[in-house]
Amino acid sequence: MSFIPYSRPVLDAEEINEVVDTLKSGWLTTGPKVARFENDFKEYVGSSYALAVNSATSGLHLALEAIGIGPGDKVITTVHTFTATAEVIRYLGADPIFVDIEADSYNISPKEVEKALIKHQNVKAVMPVHYAGQSANITEITKLAKKYGVKVVEDAAHALPTTHNGKIVGTLSDITVFSFYANKTITTGEGGMITTDDAELADRMKVMRLHGINRDAFDRFTSTKPSWYYEIVAPGFKYNMMDVCGALGIHQLKKAKHFQEIRESIAKRYSDAFIGLPVITPILVNQNDIHAWHIYVLQLKLEELTINRDEFIKLLSERNVGTSVHYIPLHRMPYWKENFNLSDEQFPNSSRISDRIVSLPNFASMTDEEVCIVIDTVKSLLLEFTK
Numbered sequence: 149m150s151f152i153p154y155s156r157p158v159l160d161a162e163e164i165n166e167v168v169d170t171l172k173s174g175w176l177t178t179g180p181k182v183a184r185f186e187n188d189f190k191e192y193v194g195s196s197y198a199l200a201v202n203s204a205t206s207g208l209h210l211a212l213e214a215i216g217i218g219p220g221d222k223v224i225t226t227v228h229t230f231t232a233t234a235e236v237i238r239y240l241g242a243d244p245i246f247v248d249i250e251a252d253s254y255n256i257s258p259k260e261v262e263k264a265l266i267k268h269q270n271v272k273a274v275m276p277v278h279y280a281g282q283s284a285n286i287t288e289i290t291k292l293a294k295k296y297g298v299k300v301v302e303d304a305a306h307a308l309p310t311t312h313n314g315k316i317v318g319t320l321s322d323i324t325v326f327s328f329y330a331n332k333t334i335t336t337g338e339g340g341m342i343t344t345d346d347a348e349l350a351d352r353m354k355v356m357r358l359h360g361i362n363r364d365a366f367d368r369f370t371s372t373k374p375s376w377y378y379e380i381v382a383p384g385f386k387y388n389m390m391d392v393c394g395a396l397g398i399h400q401l402k403k404a405k406h407f408q409e410i411r412e413s414i415a416k417r418y419s420d421a422f423i424g425l426p427v428i429t430p431i432l433v434n435q436n437d438i439h440a441w442h443i444y445v446l447q448l449k450l451e452e453l454t455i456n457r458d459e460f461i462k463l464l465s466e467r468n469v470g471t472s473v474h475y476i477p478l479h480r481m482p483y484w485k486e487n488f489n490l491s492d493e494q495f496p497n498s499s500r501i502s503d504r505i506v507s508l509p510n511f512a513s514m515t516d517e518e519v520c521i522v523i524d525t526v527k528s529l530l531l532e533f534t535k
């Protein structure tokens with residue numbers, strides 16, 4: 149029996165042909181394919197601007213830079229995320245204020261966000277993560293942001309397509325950033341997209357995305373300056389997306405909803421199959437919203453089992469099922485823990501949950517047989533090790 153990987157991308161003939169077309173065109177870097185991808189994406193989420201970047205990490209960095217985050221500033225975020233969410237705060241010399249998650253959705257707790265807003269000086273922004281593909285409580289968070297005069301930057305690396313109260317994630321706050329890393333909901337290999345409705349923020353991010361080159365001077369079609377002329381207005385970054393990646397994105401985006409539907413049906417099969425076993429299956433906060441199902445997280449009821457989570461993962465792997473853990477929370481990572489004096493007691497929900505969770509394979513190219521094998525393997529292990 150062959151190993152079922154945790155994730156595997158779907159790349160069809162359309163993607164391959166589009167990349168070949170790009171290679172044959174001789175234009176590899178940012179060009180017509182990226183422009184098309186940005187336009188399609190803008191229409192998809194209904195935002196005024198969409199800026200393609202070489203990763204979500206660079207997108208988040210540009211977003212925080214554009215809203216003016218700098219040394220001495222503080223940004224509130226969740227501890228239950230990938231380090232990229234928080235590291236970009238440090239890129240700018242600012243400090244993260246970590247808060248705990250909700251026990252049901254594993255998303256950042258608005259209550260904890262408000263406590264942090266009251267307690268800390270110099271907070272300039274809140275960065276929620278739409279954990280696993282279920283939207284964080286953006287209604288509450290944007291309300292708090294308005295009340296305390298701070299900005300909101302959404303880490304939507306898991307959230308395409310995701311809705312919050314019926315509205316698609318991408319236009320719900322100041323800036324939203326998506327990821328197209330190889331295992332994300334759609335992929336360009338490496339890549340990301342920033343969306344915003346704010347013209348000034350979009351302008352700043354566009355300039356900073358490519359070396360601080362002033363676009364108006366650079367745009368040879370509208371500028372009165374000669375085509376070789378450009379101006380540097382800031383020490384910018386090199387965060388543009390290649391056309392090779394844009395070529396993939398154009399076709400992946402068209403399948404985003406289809407991929408989501410497959411992942412949702414796999415998630416439903418998992419949750420139905422695990423009823424009555426010593427586990428907590430994913431909890432939907434709003435039944436009417438779209439969950440991107442980027443990650444299917446199973447929580448073990450350790451009190452009812454004779455093995456722990458690590459042993460469970462090892463046994464699954466020995467029985468050819470690949471898994472992952474989302475996440476080892478940041479308060480347990482040496483850098484964050486030591487430099488920001490973090491401990492388990494400050495984040496009871498994240499600490500408790502992260503000892504108990506395992507992410508099962510859930511990707512659009514999973515075969516029916518693979519889904520059945522995962523279900524049978526998980527079920528038989530849980531039955532075998534129930535107290």
Ligand SMILES: *Cc1c(COP(=O)(O)O)cnc(C)c1O
Pocket residue numbers: 202203204205206229230232233277303305306326327328329338339340
């Ligand atoms: C993947 C991921 C990122 C980083 O995305 P890249 O495109 O790899 O930079 C950021 N935040 C979260 C929550 C992620 O899962």
